[in-house]
Amino acid sequence: MKSTLEFLRDTATLGSLEPSQLAFLAEHARIESSQQGARIFEQGRPAEACYMLIDGAVALSFQSSVSPEGGEDSQGKEIRLRQFDDPGRLLGWSSAMVAPHRYRATLIALAPTRLLVIERAALDRLIETDPGFGVTLMERIIWVLGNRLRETRTRLVAQRYDTEIVAIQSLLDQSSEVLHVDSPLHKIPYYLRNRLTVADAFQALELVKSHGDAHEQDLAGLCLEILQQVRKELTLYQDLQHVYETVVSAPPDTPAEDIRNRCCEEFVKLYDKLDYVIQGSENLPDQPGHIFIMNHLFNHPDNTLPNRFQLTLDTHFVSSMILLRKYGDAPVRVIRKSRSDEFGHQKYYDRLGYIYVQAGQVDGSGEGAGLDPAEQRKQFVDSARKCLQAGKNLVICPEGTSVATENSPVAMKTGAFHLAAQIKPEPLIVPIAVANFDKNITRTRLAAIVCKPFKLSEAVPFPIDSLKLFEFVNRFRRQFGDHVRAAVKLAA
Numbered sequence: 001m002k003s004t005l006e007f008l009r010d011t012a013t014l015g016s017l018e019p020s021q022l023a024f025l026a027e028h029a030r031i032e033s034s035q036q037g038a039r040i041f042e043q044g045r046p047a048e049a050c051y052m053l054i055d056g057a058v059a060l061s062f063q064s065s066v067s068p069e070g071g072e073d074s075q076g077k078e079i080r081l082r083q084f085d086d087p088g089r090l091l092g093w094s095s096a097m098v099a100p101h102r103y104r105a106t107l108i109a110l111a112p113t114r115l116l117v118i119e120r121a122a123l124d125r126l127i128e129t130d131p132g133f134g135v136t137l138m139e140r141i142i143w144v145l146g147n148r149l150r151e152t153r154t155r156l157v158a159q160r161y162d163t164e165i166v167a168i169q170s171l172l173d174q175s176s177e178v179l180h181v182d183s184p185l186h187k188i189p190y191y192l193r194n195r196l197t198v199a200d201a202f203q204a205l206e207l208v209k210s211h212g213d214a215h216e217q218d219l220a221g222l223c224l225e226i227l228q229q230v231r232k233e234l235t236l237y238q239d240l241q242h243v244y245e246t247v248v249s250a251p252p253d254t255p256a257e258d259i260r261n262r263c264c265e266e267f268v269k270l271y272d273k274l275d276y277v278i279q280g281s282e283n284l285p286d287q288p289g290h291i292f293i294m295n296h297l298f299n300h301p302d303n304t305l306p307n308r309f310q311l312t313l314d315t316h317f318v319s320s321m322i323l324l325r326k327y328g329d330a331p332v333r334v335i336r337k338s339r340s341d342e343f344g345h346q347k348y349y350d351r352l353g354y355i356y357v358q359a360g361q362v363d364g365s366g367e368g369a370g371l372d373p374a375e376q377r378k379q380f381v382d383s384a385r386k387c388l389q390a391g392k393n394l395v396i397c398p399e400g401t402s403v404a405t406e407n408s409p410v411a412m413k414t415g416a417f418h419l420a421a422q423i424k425p426e427p428l429i430v431p432i433a434v435a436n437f438d439k440n441i442t443r444t445r446l447a448a449i450v451c452k453p454f455k456l457s458e459a460v461p462f463p464i465d466s467l468k469l470f471e472f473v474n475r476f477r478r479q480f481g482d483h484v485r486a487a488v489k490l491a492a
Helices: 004-007 019-027 093-097 120-129 131-157 163-174 184-192 196-212 214-228 227-247 256-271 311-325 341-353 373-389 415-422 467-492
Strands: 029-034 039-041 049-055 058-063 078-084 106-111 112-120 275-279 290-292 331-338 356-357 394-396 431-436 447-450
Touching: 004 019, 004 029, 004 112, 019 029, 019 120, 019 256, 019 467, 049 093, 049 120, 078 184, 093 120, 093 131, 093 227, 106 214, 112 120, 120 131, 120 331, 184 214, 184 256, 196 227, 214 227, 214 467, 227 256, 227 341, 227 467, 256 311, 275 311, 275 467, 290 311, 290 373, 290 415, 311 394, 311 431, 331 373, 356 373, 373 394, 373 415, 415 431, 415 467, 431 467
Parallel strands: 275 447, 290 394, 290 431, 331 356, 331 394
Antiparallel strands: 029 112, 039 106, 049 112, 058 078, 058 106, 431 447
16 A cells, blocks of 8 residues: 555645655645545535545535535535546645635545545645745646636537537528428537537438528538538547447457557548647657657547547557557557446457556456555566567556646656666657647647657666655656647647
């Protein structure tokens, strides 16, 4: 089991703090356990502590009308806002650190749950003695709030209410006097609002353009002109569905290596229809068998498949457009183990023969189940060593989470670097910075920069000292951030 200090180091939000600051937080933190149904904090109550999820699951709820003191006398309907099960999730921090210091929602345990608790008074003492920590902490809280606003915006964008739909609706409204009430054109705006029925919109428009009356044919033609960009998005979506089916429907006896290559070949076809730029290909090693690390970006909600699975576009880009094209062989990726409700995720990645690492709540099945952390790490290193020594490239996203391009990269975990230190002969570490894969990729230019490779032994003295490695990874993350910003400029 990780120590409190190790847990804080591995979080995306606090992992970039100075070692002395992390040590202070670890010293003043405590672990609290809550049973299912327990109220961890309540809306309206004084916010005296900050929380961070270790394991379990929690939900935030909000009462539409609540007394300032909270409690049983509060009135109003309780509304479930969000639920979380991702380790490292900050809860109650903005309430505790920002006046009037009262919780804005109620936190409820959905399962047996453990949380790291840090009293606000301890944070206040550290801020008094280390003002720089106060600035960094508020930057982290603003980042968390910004991400939550983005999550809300993402859910709204997923409703597909774009400018094209407004234009189509306006066009049809202006033509209502000449359209029959039973014209199929009246359905077009409704088809366009859901990703799964966009194809029906184009099918209806093509039929009306060919077989409708004169007014309908003219309107259908205008609609098709307006929707050229939407059709491009539909083609991308259908291509993603095709890639998914190519992988999960491969014959059971097909080797994972063949499926990986076929998957990357399909992605090459997909990306060749889009606008992208790659810089630094000359930095790729001549021979394979190395560790490629990259930042990991959100997926745009429009690319969510009907089974709620999202193909990670940035990692597939690196695998197909950079590594497959250079080495003629698809790399092996390191990915987190699927959660119990992620059927599409597991069905897809099981066929590709990737290396799983345990993260968060997993279903306890498959390779690595029932092992203690030390055994899991050994199993991971053994699997990775086998791939590298067989001349396979490994792709790893050391952040352990995905973020927007503007916030990338966040704190990096040290696992990929520890791995490099344990492999003989020592592999190169090749950084690749990517940008804009969190956007609508049919409406933007994608960018990737292959940075100069290095050996870990050239940067950190062997044998590896954990603190020295942690300090190096923090420095490296800041340098890597410059490469991400350069990728943004390259795309522009």
